[in-house]
Amino acid sequence: MDGGEVLPWEIRDGRGGQDRDLPEDPAMLVDLRRCIGCHACSIACKTEHAVPLGTFRMRVRWLPRPDRPTIAFVPLFDGSLCDFGVNRRSYGMQPACVDACPTHALTFGDADDPEAEVARLTRDHDAKPLNAPEANLKDGVLYIGAEEWQHKAIHKGCELDRRDEDIIYEQR
């Protein structure tokens, strides 16, 4: 790599990346208190990786709350497809979803490094993985602010769910 601008298709093709200090124990922290459900992360991911329609490496689920007539937003990372943006990281960049998020709801780093922000936030906020073994979620994703009902509501993980399509929040 010559230090010039790196374009998405170059990253996608794996051209020009260099070996760097990649995290020993990669972790993604999702702060649900910050997520506004804008889908910028999933669109960035799909664009960067040329993900076909109907398939998601990561996806933001909109879940109707059981306690009041509003929506909760839960970004999910697929256990088979998401690689935490390994090609971008070989360029010294953050995963596309992290860079795209306007509210800093996503933090990526080395969970083994006590100085890393991802480790500090995990400690300070007691972040935990979602408890949904049937949802094929990626290991190493921790959540701040996950509520008990949300664990049960994401059983389909990143797959499209017809029930989601009924939710058009802005029109209600």
Ligand code: SF4
């Ligand atoms: S980009 Fe950030 S705020 Fe928007 S849906 Fe994704 S995690 Fe939430």
